[in-house]
Amino acid sequence: MNKHLFLYRVKDSDDRDCCAYIDTAGPKFECNHYFSSIRLCGSCYSGGKFPEYEEIETILTKDEYEEIISFNIFIKALDYGITKGDNRYKAGIKLIDSIKHIYDKLNSDEALAFFEKIQKSEMKYLKKEYNLSDRNIEEILNEYTEDFRDRSIVSYIYDNSEEAGREEAWQLGYVKDDDSISSKYFDYEKFGEDLVEYDEYFMELCDGRVVRLSY
Template sequence: MKRVFLFKDVSDDGRDCCAYIANEPMRFECGHYFGSVNLEGSCYSGSDWKPYCDIKTVLTEAEYRALKKFSKEISKLGYGITVGDERYEKGVQLCKDIQYVYDRLNSEDNEKLFEEIQKEEVEWLMEEYSLDEEDIEAIFNEYALEYRDRSIVGCVFKDTAELGYEEAWELGYIKNGDTIAEKYFDTDRFGEDLLEESHYIQLEDGRVVSLNY
């Protein structure tokens, strides 16, 4: 499902400050219910709506309120809907009535805003993890989803050995202070093998970035 940028919470400098939604309102799911507006990012799904005064978005306050209202109304229709019945026709009308807001989110104006947001996020990532522009380009080129913000970077390891050690410890293969396990478990080889998975990328300087999906 293609997603579009909805807003950035400028009051929060945390990981999940950017929100995205599906790019169209008409989503009749599993043949019996309408999908509501689900705010999501690379690390979360179903976040709360933020106050308009705290966000940066292409939408006007009235459009933002209309989108929130649409989400509530479409959810109220519930499940077990049959194509052509009264609830289905009401859902179709709700989707038609809110289309203008989705057109705004799919507009060039929102693309330009999203480009500005990405620049802000790139600056944050570069400062937070000591990355350069080539590193950022490699990360964004590798990342497969529409998210383009700080949240896609989970962690930056100094090399494959550190990646292997941290992941092996997290999985319970080794324990801190266990000299036998640390002596015989090849963390470097384990880290190299992990690079074959889609959510890791190795940078030119040998560091390894884990990607959030």
């Protein structure tokens, strides 16, 4: 079972994080004293503001989408320090029951078909952005272990393992721009090859390019 349900994509957006998901499990009673709300998430983020309905593509109607926003307002208003079985607890359970139909819809065959169309469009975006082939896309989707399926799963694509190793070594502080010794003797290619071999964030395509994935 997937951990996330696709909720929406922001229309006509070049933003990496234009697609939003919610947890399949839904809100629940947490730590024996409060109820969680419905949080947006993606491969690179968690949380954030819900955009206006007119700004997004979603399987939900406007009323259904706004039910989620209203639910969050009311569930947060219950606050903390709730005791299981008290009036606030009963109110929270009632609120959760009131949005089950929305989760049912997001789990429906209709929603799955809608998400498949979004996925195709998102993979088309990646193909154009990084000059990827259908085979490259298949390789990436087969390698990526989360259930997000949009442009954000690709963080960057390097020309080869040496370039990937060089950039990651610099990002991690193993080498510095003004340190000629470490830069001269650091084996970027071997480091890049090991990233591909042992680090889940990196994979090599059939054409030798290296993809940095987002988790």
